Amino acid sequence: MHDVYPLLKKTKFPDIFRGQLKSFQINLGYKCNQACLHCHVNAGPKRKEMMSLEIIDQILYAVNKFNIKNIDLTGGAPELNENFEYLITEARILGCHVINRCNLTVLLEPGKDHLFDFFKSNKVEIIASLPCYEKTNVDAQRGENVFIKSIEVLRRFNQIGYGSTKGLMINLVYNPQGPVLPPNQLDLEKQYKKSLKEKYNIVFNNLYLITNMPISRFGSTLISRKEFNPYMKLLKDSFNNQTLNHLMCKSMISIDYQGYMYDCDFNQMLGIALNNNIKKHISGLSDVSFSNKINTAGHCYGCTAGSGSSCGGTLL
Numbered sequence: 001m002h003d004v005y006p007l008l009k010k011t012k013f014p015d016i017f018r019g020q021l022k023s024f025q026i027n028l029g030y031k032c033n034q035a036c037l038h039c040h041v042n043a044g045p046k047r048k049e050m051m052s053l054e055i056i057d058q059i060l061y062a063v064n065k066f067n068i069k070n071i072d073l074t075g076g077a078p079e080l081n082e083n084f085e086y087l088i089t090e091a092r093i094l095g096c097h098v099i100n101r102c103n104l105t106v107l108l109e110p111g112k113d114h115l116f117d118f119f120k121s122n123k124v125e126i127i128a129s130l131p132c133y134e135k136t137n138v139d140a141q142r143g144e145n146v147f148i149k150s151i152e153v154l155r156r157f158n159q160i161g162y163g164s165t166k167g168l169m170i171n172l173v174y175n176p177q178g179p180v181l182p183p184n185q186l187d188l189e190k191q192y193k194k195s196l197k198e199k200y201n202i203v204f205n206n207l208y209l210i211t212n213m214p215i216s217r218f219g220s221t222l223i224s225r226k227e228f229n230p231y232m233k234l235l236k237d238s239f240n241n242q243t244l245n246h247l248m249c250k251s252m253i254s255i256d257y258q259g260y261m262y263d264c265d266f267n268q269m270l271g272i273a274l275n276n277n278i279k280k281h282i283s284g285l286s287d288v289s290f291s292n293k294i295n296t297a298g299h300c301y302g303c304t305a306g307s308g309s310s311c312g313g314t315l316l
């Protein structure tokens with residue numbers, strides 16, 4: 001796999017600084033039941049890196065100490081961490097809103113059926129990956145039969161009130177299949193809702209469009225296909241200054257499975273640590289100044305192109 005960071009660090013990006021810290025995005029490990037090309041984590045079934053209970057308890061201590069209001073769980077497939085339910089239960093006791101980033105099909109794995117009711121009882125917000133509303137496109141990106149399995153899981157969520165009941169949010173995520181910018185979010189959301197309702201009687205709350213980051217598997221593939229420089233030019237040419245005040249990194253930090261902190265999940269995958277690129281651990285959180293300058297490189301143009309991009313969809 002090609003190392004994209006030497007190419008990205010050559011690119012200058014406007015200075016940005018973190019404001020009030022409100023959220024932790026927690027990567028519970030890189031193991032996943034899928035292995036998708038666009039995945040910036042390089043997750044897959046053979047990955048062994050998983051967050052321990054000790055690190056989870058250190059995070060919960062920090063959540064309480066710094067009055068963190070939101071925790072955003074990601075991976076890999078976060079549900080594959082054996083301490084997944086413990087973390088959610090304790091975070092809810094501390095008054096946190098919990099978001100779980102779910103690939104849907106993981107909930108069909110053995111021993112995961114009870115999670116539907118667990119999510120409901122804890123009012124966990126689900127952000128579910130579904131790259132298209134057509135079977136052919138999803139299976140091409142994710143693997144054979146992933147679409148129909150995803151529909152099965154969405155139906156289960158609908159049956160227990162997700163998508164139609166206050167407090168039970170389920171949002172879908174769209175990634176472009178290649179080195180292009182996402183289309184208009186509201187227009188595509190209408191298409192998703194119409195198609196999924198008419199064909200499968202599926203309902204959901206919002207569609208989030210996320211720009212593919214030129215890192216990890218996707219970035220390496222772009223280099224192999226000699227598409228890296230054209231894609232970077234597209235991102236830079238599409239820079240929108242109005243997105244800067246809305247970037248996720250301005251109110252959030254990312255925590256890896258070992259407990260080290262980063263400005264965002266993408267910096268985590270590139271190994272760009274928090275605060276002048278000096279590795280800081282969650283156990284030493286009180287020593288970190290969160291008003292410091294955020295570490296940036298060329299990939300940051302992925303979050304500021306067009307209408308902007310974040311883990312919660314477009315920014316504008």
